[in-house]
Amino acid sequence: MAVVEAAPMDVEWMNTTPVEDKYETLGVVGNGVYGTVYKARDRETNQIVAMKRLRLDDDFGDGIPSHVIREVSLLRDFVHPNIVQLLNIQISGLSDYNLIFEYMDMDLHRKLKSYRQNDELMPMHDLVTYSRQLLDGIHACHIRMIIHRDLKPQNVLIGPSGLKICDFGLARICSLPVKPYTHDVVTLWYRAPEILLGAQKYGPEVDIWSAGCIIGEIAKGHPMFAGDSEIGTIFKQIQLLGSPDDTTWPGLTQLEHWKDTFPKWSSTKFKPIYDSRPEMGEQGLNLLSNLLSMNPTTRSTSRRAKNHPFFAQQTQLLAQQSMEQATQQGQQQAPEQASQERPPSELVEVQHQVQQTGHQAPQQIAI
Ligand code: ADP
Ligand code: MG
Numbered sequence: 260m261a262v263v264e265a266a267p268m269d270v271e272w273m274n275t276t277p278v279e280d281k282y283e284t285l286g287v288v289g290n291g292v293y294g295t296v297y298k299a300r301d302r303e304t305n306q307i308v309a310m311k312r313l314r315l316d317d318d319f320g321d322g323i324p325s326h327v328i329r330e331v332s333l334l335r336d337f338v339h340p341n342i343v344q345l346l347n348i349q350i351s352g353l354s355d356y357n358l359i360f361e362y363m364d365m366d367l368h369r370k371l372k373s374y375r376q377n378d379e380l381m382p383m384h385d386l387v388t389y390s391r392q393l394l395d396g397i398h399a400c401h402i403r404m405i406i407h408r409d410l411k412p413q414n415v416l417i418g419p420s421g422l423k424i425c426d427f428g429l430a431r432i433c434s435l436p437v438k439p440y441t442h443d444v445v446t447l448w449y450r451a452p453e454i455l456l457g458a459q460k461y462g463p464e465v466d467i468w469s470a471g472c473i474i475g476e477i478a479k480g481h482p483m484f485a486g487d488s489e490i491g492t493i494f495k496q497i498q499l500l501g502s503p504d505d506t507t508w509p510g511l512t513q514l515e516h517w518k519d520t521f522p523k524w525s526s527t528k529f530k531p532i533y534d535s536r537p538e539m540g541e542q543g544l545n546l547l548s549n550l551l552s553m554n555p556t557t558r559s560t561s562r563r564a565k566n567h568p569f570f571a572q573q574t575q576l577l578a579q580q581s582m583e584q585a586t587q588q589g590q591q592q593a594p595e596q597a598s599q600e601r602p603p604s605e606l607v608e609v610q611h612q613v614q615q616t617g618h619q620a621p622q623q624i625a626i
Pocket of ligand 1: 364427
């Protein structure tokens with residue numbers, strides 16, 4: 260995929276002009292913890308943008324809130340096709356912060372909800388493309404030492420240019436050696452078991468766990484571990500993956516919230532996923548089991564995950580299917596008409612991807 264060239268970011272520090280003079284608000288697209296996101300139009304260039312208007316606490320005396328500093332500092336020079344592009348920051352007063360992003364059509368949460376409402380699953384082609392792009396985005400964060408810490412379908416945007424990760428309000432740079440981080444991160448259903456069980460240290464593996472939850476959710480059509488509490492979530496994880504012990508996860512029993520009295524379940528070997536989506540095949544289930552390893556030290560890295568053979572295999576399979584469909588269509592048409600037609604653009608694109616990714620050996624490196 261082509262790397263997007265970033266235009267130099269225009270930072271309008273303490274611009275006294277109200278943000279409305281520069282951007283016309285067209286409607287609300289999202290309401291988050293820290294503010295409201297609007298679809299807006301740049302009055303000068305007509306570009307459609309997303310404007311994240313940050314709600315600041317009344318006791319502003321403490322200075323700029325840490326989540327604003329985090330999001331701006333991490334995103335301002337971050338240019339990657341799978342990370343939402345921060346275009347501008349407009350500060351129109353002491354408590355009026357507006358982050359201007361490229362606009363995306365919808366988030367993954369809404370997309371999956373609309374499939375659910377129609378009793379459908381996301382087509383396999385999109386599952387493969389979005390899963391790979393999600394892992395590419397996570398890898399781009401991890402090689403910059405950024406842990407996102409709040410990956411969930413609401414923070415994953417979808418548009419004609421593909422998938423982009425957004426909302427870096429909880430992200431942080433993982434400095435070495437790893438310090439104890441706050442436990443109150445990552446929405447419950449996407450939270451890694453080590454955080455739920457009270458580990459004092461954690462690292463980029465928490466994002467890999469969330470990626471496994473998201474890819475599993477796309478495959479199944481429903482959230483993987485929809486617990487109503489921390490303990491409820493950990494039980495749902497164990498029910499699917501089997502109970503860990505000190506052999507599969509050395510140090511487990513020393514974790515603050517681990518109890519030897521937890522029910523013992525054996526692994527389902529991802530049967531519920533296979534039952535709702537047999538096309539995932541063995542490779543798909545293998546990818547999920549690498550991402551959803553309860554023991555963080557045996558969990559896949561983003562590099563290994565994005566190079567998992569599942570992607571090459573699926574791309575090849577989908578190309579084959581498109582080719583068969585094209586042949587069938589061609590046979591139904593008059594021969595001279597068929598010969599004038601070009602192959603479907605999707606097929607060309609998939610064939611190109613096969614050439615790029617085919618038979619790539621998974622690499623074993625730290626990130
Ligand atoms: P919060 O920190 O408040 O959760 P987010 O950055 O996650 O803020 O934005 C909240 C919601 O707004 C997202 O879940 C998504 O639906 C929507 N949104 C965010 N950024 C964009 C964007 N660039 N384009 C379109 N919609 C967006
Ligand atoms: Mg969010």
